[in-house]
Amino acid sequence: MNLRRVALSREYAALAVLVVLVLLNSLFTPHFATVSNLWNILLQLAPVLIVALGMTFVIATGGVDLSVGSVMAIGAAIAAVLMERGVVIAVGAALVGAALIGVLNGSMIASLRVQPIVVTLATLIGGRGLAQIISNNGELMTVSNAAFLEIGRGSFAAVPVPVLLALVATALAMFALRAMTIGRYVLAAGGNARAARLSGVPVRRTLVTVYAASAFLAAVAGLIMAARLGASDAAKIGQNMELDAIAAVVVGGTALSGGRATVAGTVVGALLMQVIATSLNMLLVPYAWSLAIKAVIILVAVFLQRPARA
Amino acid sequence: MKFLRHNGAFVALVVVCIVGVARYESFLTVENLSNILRQNSMLGVVALGMTFVILGGGIDLSVGALVAVAGVAAAMLAPHNALLGVLGGILVASLLGVINGLLITKARIQPFITTLAMLIAARAAALAVTHEQSVNISGDGLGWLGRGIAPVVLLLILYAGGWTVLRHTRFGRYVYAVGNDEDVARLMGLRTDRIVIGTYALSGGLAGVAGVMLAARLGAGLPVAATGWELDAIASVVVGGTLLTGGEGGVWRTLVGVLLLGVIFNLFNLDGTISPWWQWVLRGSFLLVVVVVQSHIRPATLPS
Numbered sequence: 001m002n003l004r005r006v007a008l009s010r011e012y013a014a015l016a017v018l019v020v021l022v023l024l025n026s027l028f029t030p031h032f033a034t035v036s037n038l039w040n041i042l043l044q045l046a047p048v049l050i051v052a053l054g055m056t057f058v059i060a061t062g063g064v065d066l067s068v069g070s071v072m073a074i075g076a077a078i079a080a081v082l083m084e085r086g087v088v089i090a091v092g093a094a095l096v097g098a099a100l101i102g103v104l105n106g107s108m109i110a111s112l113r114v115q116p117i118v119v120t121l122a123t124l125i126g127g128r129g130l131a132q133i134i135s136n137n138g139e140l141m142t143v144s145n146a147a148f149l150e151i152g153r154g155s156f157a158a159v160p161v162p163v164l165l166a167l168v169a170t171a172l173a174m175f176a177l178r179a180m181t182i183g184r185y186v187l188a189a190g191g192n193a194r195a196a197r198l199s200g201v202p203v204r205r206t207l208v209t210v211y212a213a214s215a216f217l218a219a220v221a222g223l224i225m226a227a228r229l230g231a232s233d234a235a236k237i238g239q240n241m242e243l244d245a246i247a248a249v250v251v252g253g254t255a256l257s258g259g260r261a262t263v264a265g266t267v268v269g270a271l272l273m274q275v276i277a278t279s280l281n282m283l284l285v286p287y288a289w290s291l292a293i294k295a296v297i298i299l300v301a302v303f304l305q306r307p308a309r310a
Numbered sequence: 311m312k313f314l315r316h317n318g319a320f321v322a323l324v325v326v327c328i329v330g331v332a333r334y335e336s337f338l339t340v341e342n343l344s345n346i347l348r349q350n351s352m353l354g355v356v357a358l359g360m361t362f363v364i365l366g367g368g369i370d371l372s373v374g375a376l377v378a379v380a381g382v383a384a385a386m387l388a389p390h391n392a393l394l395g396v397l398g399g400i401l402v403a404s405l406l407g408v409i410n411g412l413l414i415t416k417a418r419i420q421p422f423i424t425t426l427a428m429l430i431a432a433r434a435a436a437l438a439v440t441h442e443q444s445v446n447i448s449g450d451g452l453g454w455l456g457r458g459i460a461p462v463v464l465l466l467i468l469y470a471g472g473w474t475v476l477r478h479t480r481f482g483r484y485v486y487a488v489g490n491d492e493d494v495a496r497l498m499g500l501r502t503d504r505i506v507i508g509t510y511a512l513s514g515g516l517a518g519v520a521g522v523m524l525a526a527r528l529g530a531g532l533p534v535a536a537t538g539w540e541l542d543a544i545a546s547v548v549v550g551g552t553l554l555t556g557g558e559g560g561v562w563r564t565l566v567g568v569l570l571l572g573v574i575f576n577l578f579n580l581d582g583t584i585s586p587w588w589q590w591v592l593r594g595s596f597l598l599v600v601v602v603v604q605s606h607i608r609p610a611t612l613p614s
C-alpha cells in the first residue's frame with residue numbers, strides 16, 4: 001500500500017507542476033487562457049502525444065524506439081505517392097507500410113537479440129533515406145485531396161480531428177495497458193524478460209506487437225503532419241520526434257528501465273512539455289532559451305522520479 | 311572463427327578495400343585515401359571518446375552538440391589568440407562532459423536521459439551565444455589544424471594515446487571493470503563514480519578537439535555543426551565490435567569501424583550512381599547486418 005501511495009504521489013507531482021504552470025500562465029501570460037490558445041496547444045500536442053503513447057509501451061518493455069521520426073516521414077511519403085488511387089488506399093498503405101517497419105524492428109530485437117537502441121538507430125538512418133526514395137527521390141510532394149487534408153485541418157463536433165485521434169489513441173492505450181493481456185505481457189517482459197518467458201509469456205510476440213504499434217502510431221502522427229502541411233516533406237516530417245516523445249514519456253513517470261508504465265503520466269508529460277513550449281513562445285523567449293529550459297525540465301523530472309538507491 | 315569473432319570489422323574493411331581497388335581506378339590513389347582519412351578524422355576523434363563511455367557501460371548522446379559548442383567557443387576566442395581558441399574550445403566541451411558525468415553518478419540520472427538533455431541544452435547554448443549565426447574566424451591562425459596532413463596525424467596520435475590509456479594505465483583497466491559490472495567494481499573498492507565521470511570528461515574533451523578541428527577546417531564556428539554525429543559515432547563503435555553493454559572492446563576496433571563506414575561512403579561517391587537516399591538505406595542496413603552477425607558469432611557475451 002505504501003509503495004502504491006509513493007508511486008501515485010510521483011504521478012501527481014508532474015500533474016501538480018502542470019497545474020501550477022497553467023495557473024501562472026493564465027495570470028501572467030497575455031492571451032494564454034483563451035479558448036483559441038487552448039485548442040492551439042492541443043493541436044500542437046496531438047502528434048507528439050500519439051507517438052509518445054507508442055513509445056510508452058516500448059519503454060515499458062525496457063526498450064526504446066529511435067525510428068519513430070523516420071517512420072512518420074515514411075508514412076507521409078507512402079500516403080502522398082498513393083494519393084491518386086484514393087484516400088483510403090493511400091492511408092491504409094501508409095499505416096500498413098509503417099507497421100511493417102515496426103515488425104522489422106521488433107523481430108530483430110526479439111529474435112536476434114540485438115539491442116533496441118542499435119536496431120532502431122539503423123531504421124532511423126535507413127528509414128529517412130527510404131522516405132526520400134518513396135517521395136520520387138527527395139521531392140516535396142504536395143497533397144490536395146480534400147478528404148485527406150481533413151485529417152490535419154478538419155474538426156468533428158468542434159473538436160479538431162488530430163485532437164480527436166489523440167484522444168482515441170489515449171483511450172485505447174489505457175485500455176490495452178489496464179484491461180488487456182498485452183498490457184500485462186508488456187509489463188512482465190519489461191520487468192524481467194527471462195522470468196516472463198519461463199512463466200509462459202510470449203515475450204517475442206509481445207515485443208513485435210509493441211514495436212509494430214509504435215510504428216503504426218508514428219505513421220498516424222506523420223499523416224496528421226502531412227495533412228496539416230498539405231505536403232509530404234520527407235526531409236523534415238518527424239525530425240527529432242524521437243527525442244520529444246522520449247522526453248514526454250520519462251517526464252510523465254514511465255521508467256526507462258522498463259516494467260512500469262503510465263499512460264496518464266505520458267499525457268501529463270506531453271502536455272507539460274507543450275504548455276512550456278507554447279508559453280515560452282508567447283512570452284517571446286528566444287527559441288534557443290526555450291530549448292535549454294526544456295532540457296532542464298527533463299532532468300528535474302527524471303531526478304525527482306528516480307528510484308531509491310538499492 | 312575466433313579470428314573472425316575479434317576481427318570481423320577488419321576483415322570487412324579489407325574486403326571493401328579490395329572491392330574498391332578492383333572496381334574504381336581512383337580508389338587506390340594517395341589523394342583519395344588521404345581524403346577518406348581527413349574527412350573521417352573528426353568523427354574518428356569523437357568516436358574515440360564514445361568508445362571510452364560505452365566501454366564503461368554508458369552512452370553519450372551529447373557529443374554532436376559538444377562539437378558545435380567547442381567550435382563556436384574556439385571561433386569566438388581565436389581572434390584574441392589562436393592557442394586560447396584551441397584550449398578554450400576543448401576546455402568548455404570537457405567541462406560539459408564532467409557535468410554529464412556528475413549528473414549520471416551523483417544525481418543518478420540515466421546516461422541516456424542526461425546526455426539527451428545535454429544534447430538539447432548544449433545545442434541551445436551554441437545557438438543562443440551566436441544568435442543562430444555562424445562565427446567566422448578572422449585571420450588564419452587555426453586553418454592548418456583542419457587542412458593537409460594535420461588532422462590525420464592528430465587522429466593517429468589520439469588513438470595511440472587512447473590505446474595506451476586503456477591498456478597501460480589503471481584508469482583504463484578500471485573502465486573495463488566498471489563496464490563489466492559496476493556493482494562488483496564498487497565492492498572491489500574502485501571509486502566507480504570517478505571513473506565514470508572520467509569517461510564522460512574524456513568524451514566531452516575529444517568532442518571538443520573534433521569541434522576545434524572542424525571550426526579550423528570550415529574557417530568558422532557553426533552552432534548547427536555536427537548534427538547527428540552522436541549516431542554516427544555510436545554506429546562506428548558498434549560496427550567496430552565494442553559491445554554496447556560495456557566491458558568489451560577497444561579503440562583500434564573503433565578506428566576500423568570509422569574507416570569501414572568511411573570507405574563504404576567513399577565507394578558510393580566514386581560510383582556516383584547511388585543516390586544519397588539509397589546511401590542512407592544502405593548505411594542503415596549495413597549497420598543492422600553487422601550487429602546481427604556480431605550477436606551470432608558471440609552469443610555468450612550478450613544478455614539473454
